[in-house]
Amino acid sequence: TSLPDYYRVWLDLANNLTHLIESHTLRDLVHKMPVLSPDFLIDHRELRLAHLVLGFISMGYVWQEGQHAPAQILPKALALPYWLVSRRLGLPPILTYADSVLANWKLKDPTGNMDLIVSFPGGESCRGFFMVSLLVEMAASSGITGALEVMHAIKTSDLSGIQKGLVKVTQSLKKMKETFKLMHKVVCGLNCFRWRDNPMLPRGLLYEGVSNEPILLSGGSAAQSSTIQCFDALLCIQHEDETGSFLTRMREYMPPAHRQLIETLSVCPSLRDFILSHSSSDLCQAYKSCVSALVDLRNYHLNTVAKYVVVPGNHARAMGCPLRGVGTALNETGTGGSSLMVFLKSVRNTTQKALILERPSASKETEM
Numbered sequence: 151t152s153l154p155d156y157y158r159v160w161l162d163l164a165n166n167l168t169h170l171i172e173s174h175t176l177r178d179l180v181h182k183m184p185v186l187s188p189d190f191l192i193d194h195r196e197l198r199l200a201h202l203v204l205g206f207i208s209m210g211y212v213w214q215e216g217q218h219a220p221a222q223i224l225p226k227a228l229a230l231p232y233w234l235v236s237r238r239l240g241l242p243p244i245l246t247y248a249d250s251v252l253a254n255w256k257l258k259d260p261t262g263n264m265d266l267i268v269s270f271p272g273g274e275s276c277r278g279f280f281m282v283s284l285l286v287e288m289a290a291s292s293g294i295t296g297a298l299e300v301m302h303a304i305k306t307s308d309l310s311g312i313q314k315g316l317v318k319v320t321q322s323l324k325k326m327k328e329t330f331k332l333m334h335k336v337v338c339g340l341n342c343f344r345w346r347d348n349p350m351l352p353r354g355l356l357y358e359g360v361s362n363e364p365i366l367l368s369g370g371s372a373a374q375s376s377t378i379q380c381f382d383a384l385l386c387i388q389h390e391d392e393t394g395s396f397l398t399r400m401r402e403y404m405p406p407a408h409r410q411l412i413e414t415l416s417v418c419p420s421l422r423d424f425i426l427s428h429s430s431s432d433l434c435q436a437y438k439s440c441v442s443a444l445v446d447l448r449n450y451h452l453n454t455v456a457k458y459v460v461v462p463g464n465h466a467r468a469m470g471c472p473l474r475g476v477g478t479a480l481n482e483t484g485t486g487g488s489s490l491m492v493f494l495k496s497v498r499n500t501t502q503k504a505l506i507l508e509r510p511s512a513s514k515e516t517e518m
């Protein structure tokens with residue numbers, strides 16, 4: 151939560167962001183800000199916090215006057231250090247899911263209650279969105295451990311180890327879904343952060359002092375969460391065409407270590423092939439339960455998006471959330487060229503297909 155005193159101005163702005171946006175004073179203060187060098191940021195935590203606060207201030211700066219009047223230029227005092235910090239972290243210079251959710255929490259008290267470090271206007275709905283997403287991520291952590299256990303067990307052909315690991319992943323996916331349900335109390339969206347595909351910034355944003363051309367980047371979305379992509383990689387679920395390329399593009403918005411984990415899991419010996427070559431009905435069942443839990447989670451997510459984003463048009467705006475623009479931007483331009491629901495259904499359907507366990511060229515008889 152703290153940075154060297156030299157960066158006090160960044161933390162002062164970030165800590166007062168809601169007030170500064172609502173009083174329309176943030177842009178003026180940013181214009182008075184000195185161009186600070188990021189060289190005094192030493193460790194990973196400081197860099198992540200700097201990326202988080204610069205991301206929030208930049209979002210506030212661009213959208214201070216609302217959805218219809220975004221700033222076209224990010225001033226050098228923000229753009230240059232943001233760019234340099236991003237380069238050191240291997241993250242893009244935009245507020246990512248890894249910032250707003252994964253790095254944006256602190257302990258409120260010693261009992262483990264958590265709070266956000268930086269927030270936007272929009273009160274409980276926005277705070278709730280970030281917090282619930284974080285809780286979903288926490289629920290995923292035992293699943294990630296399970297995935298690694300499966301991979302290690304494959305190496306030694308340890309059937310019961312694979313099964314145990316898969317059970318762990320299944321339980322974790324079920325817990326993620328249960329935790330996701332909390333979203334209904336607080337729902338909001340993140341997608342107005344995008345200035346790629348954002349009709350209000352068709353050419354992107356110009357980072358002053360960094361480049362003479364505007365830059366197109368996608369804004370924060372839980373599609374940048376590495377957990378689900380890790381489970382896809384483990385279970386050999388491959389999304390194709392535009393859907394697949396959108397999800398692959400989202401990896402550029404993940405911390406490099408997360409990206410690397412997905413890629414490592416993708417090139418490990420295939421779990422599906424292993425299961426197909428060992429006719430163990432217990433193992434088949436463990437795999438299918440795991441895939442079913444992922445289908446369930448995706449279905450739940452899809453229904454949530456339909457209920458809160460697609461059907462009402464733009465629920466986030468109706469709730470007065472500053473992250474407005476979700477429905478409009480996605481319904482018009484879609485994700486990766488297709489509409490939002492088509493995209494989410496395609497991801498769900500591909501997951502569902504993995505329930506059919508048969509060799510690619512084999513006949514129906516081998517189906518388990």
Ligand code: HEM
Nearest residue numbers: 283286333337338339371372373375378448455459485497
């Ligand atoms: C009400 C809350 C939520 C809304 C409105 C929402 C909305 C969306 C939207 C619009 C997309 C399409 C991709 C894009 O253009 O960004 C998406 C994708 C995705 N979201 Fe959410 N989301 C919510 C909560 C969550 C949570 C809590 C998670 C889990 C951490 C999550 C995980 C994902 C994933 C992994 C994708 C990529 C598609 C997939 O792999 O199934 N979402 N979400």
